[in-house]
Amino acid sequence: MANVVVIKFRGNCKPYYFSRGDLPLKRGQNVVVETARGLEYGRVVLAEKEVPDESVSQPLKPVIRIATPRDDEIYARNEARRDEALKLCKEKVAARGLPMKLIDCEFAFDGSKVTFTFTAENRVDFRELVRDLAAVFHMRIELRQVGSRDETRILGGIAPCGRVCCCAGAMPEFKKVSIKMAKNQNLSLNPGKISGLCGRLMCCLAYENDYYAGVCKKMPKMGSTVGTPEGNGSVIAMDMLKMTVKVKIEKEGDGGTLVYRDFPVDEIQFRRGEKDDEKDDDAEDVLPEEETAPSPEPKSDRHEKHKDRGKNRPEHKDAQGDGRPNGNNANNANNGNKNRHDKNRMPHKGERRDNRPAKRPEEKNPEE
Numbered sequence: 001m002a003n004v005v006v007i008k009f010r011g012n013c014k015p016y017y018f019s020r021g022d023l024p025l026k027r028g029q030n031v032v033v034e035t036a037r038g039l040e041y042g043r044v045v046l047a048e049k050e051v052p053d054e055s056v057s058q059p060l061k062p063v064i065r066i067a068t069p070r071d072d073e074i075y076a077r078n079e080a081r082r083d084e085a086l087k088l089c090k091e092k093v094a095a096r097g098l099p100m101k102l103i104d105c106e107f108a109f110d111g112s113k114v115t116f117t118f119t120a121e122n123r124v125d126f127r128e129l130v131r132d133l134a135a136v137f138h139m140r141i142e143l144r145q146v147g148s149r150d151e152t153r154i155l156g157g158i159a160p161c162g163r164v165c166c167c168a169g170a171m172p173e174f175k176k177v178s179i180k181m182a183k184n185q186n187l188s189l190n191p192g193k194i195s196g197l198c199g200r201l202m203c204c205l206a207y208e209n210d211y212y213a214g215v216c217k218k219m220p221k222m223g224s225t226v227g228t229p230e231g232n233g234s235v236i237a238m239d240m241l242k243m244t245v246k247v248k249i250e251k252e253g254d255g256g257t258l259v260y261r262d263f264p265v266d267e268i269q270f271r272r273g274e275k276d277d278e279k280d281d282d283a284e285d286v287l288p289e290e291e292t293a294p295s296p297e298p299k300s301d302r303h304e305k306h307k308d309r310g311k312n313r314p315e316h317k318d319a320q321g322d323g324r325p326n327g328n329n330a331n332n333a334n335n336g337n338k339n340r341h342d343k344n345r346m347p348h349k350g351e352r353r354d355n356r357p358a359k360r361p362e363e364k365n366p367e368e
Contacts (some may be wrong), residue, residue: 002056005063006046007033009102010079011154014172015045019060030067032109041067041075041109071109078107085137088356089116092132103146104154113140119151134211149174152198159196159204166203174203181205184212186222186238215240220270227269230261 005020018033018262025031025047033040068073085105093100104117114137118124127145133141146154149167156168167174182194182205196202220226220235233249243265251257 001032001050002053002060004049004051004056004060005044006049007031007042007063008045009042010106013169015061017049017051019062020048021062023063023066025063025066030072032064032067032071034061034064036061037108038112039064039109041071074109074111078109078111081107085116086112088136090132092129096129096132098124098126098129100126100145103151110238111139113142115142115144117146117150117154119142119148120145129202148198152196157197159202160193161204164182164204165197167198171203175206177201177203177205180211181212184209184216186240218243218265220245220268224270228263228291229267233261236260237343290293 002017003020004017005025006015007018008015021201023031025044027044029047031044033041033042036040039228043262056180065071082105085107086102089105090102093102099122100120102116102118106115106117108114114133116133124145130143134364152165153167157165159165163169177200179189179201182189182201185205185208189192194201194205219238219240222235222238224235225232226235226245228249230248231249231251233247235245236248237246238244239246244262245268246260246262247268249261251259
């Protein structure tokens with residue numbers, strides 16, 4: 001276990017681990033720490049915490065010092081320059097006609113760099129813009145392109161639920177969200193109801209997905225037929241928190257009266273794990289006999305038939321075509337009438353070829 005101090009930076013709710021050293025740190029103190037980007041100004045969230053060694057990237061960066069009044073003054077001055085820098089950068093972007101939307105501006109604590117964050121539909125060639133900004137600020141310029149979810153996290157806002165967006169207030173990292181999570185929770189698939197300010201699926205869909213994914217395996221499908229103590233019916237509604245199902249039952253004896261009842265899941269009978277595209281096992285998808293289409297012959301069966309086609313064929317038929325072998329089986333090898341496969345055979349040593357080719361007729365002189 002590693003003993004660390006947890007620190008957060010401006011505009012970021014993700015915690016970072018640092019080596020606390022021998023400094024008497026307290027929660028809420030401002031500190032100056034060393035990061036990969038240089039010196040940064042942050043705030044202590046937890047003065048001391050033990051975390052597994054696997055979750056810490058070694059070596060840990062140290063806390064340089066507790067923020068002094070001079071450090072607080074530098075941080076306040078950098079924050080005051082943000083609005084003016086954004087306004088100036090927007091003017092340069094408009095002058096160049098670049099298709100980009102500026103979101104945020106951040107000055108490094110030591111004043112060596114300024115970072116502009118923007119969004120754009122496609123990649124933007126901002127090399128000329130960097131030269132214009134460097135001539136004004138006289139420091140290193142960095143432009144960073146982010147997506148719509150990062151834009152909402154940086155700018156913040158009020159979500160449809162009435163609270164601050166999760167990504168801006170309480171979620172350290174983005175989680176993977178899919179449309180299947182909305183289906184598991186039996187929500188309307190209207191994009192306007194399940195989308196956040198960024199236009200993507202709401203991050204909160206992933207909070208209770210594990211519970212709903214487990215409950216979906218225990219509940220019947222909407223519109224499926226289930227068995228109840230009062231008879232068979234179709235599912236029209238479900239309550240996944242109370243684990244109840246509303247069933248529409250048609251009473252046969254009362255002239256087809258429809259009855260709606262709520263039943264616990266344990267009191268109804270249905271097929272577990274039934275899929276919408278899965279057919280009933282009892283129903284057979286077979287055409288009538290007179291309309292049954294001939295099934296294609298499997299490839300393996302055709303291969304076997306071609307393979308066995310010559311097994312029952314007679315060895316070699318004689319001139320009369322009666323299908324009997326020429327001569328006796330025992331003396332067939334010495335018979336003069338060799339089969340057609342033996343004509344091209346090379347004679348063995350000491351063996352004379354009997355079926356020599358006939359001599360070519362002598363050509364006559366046309367003058368005779």
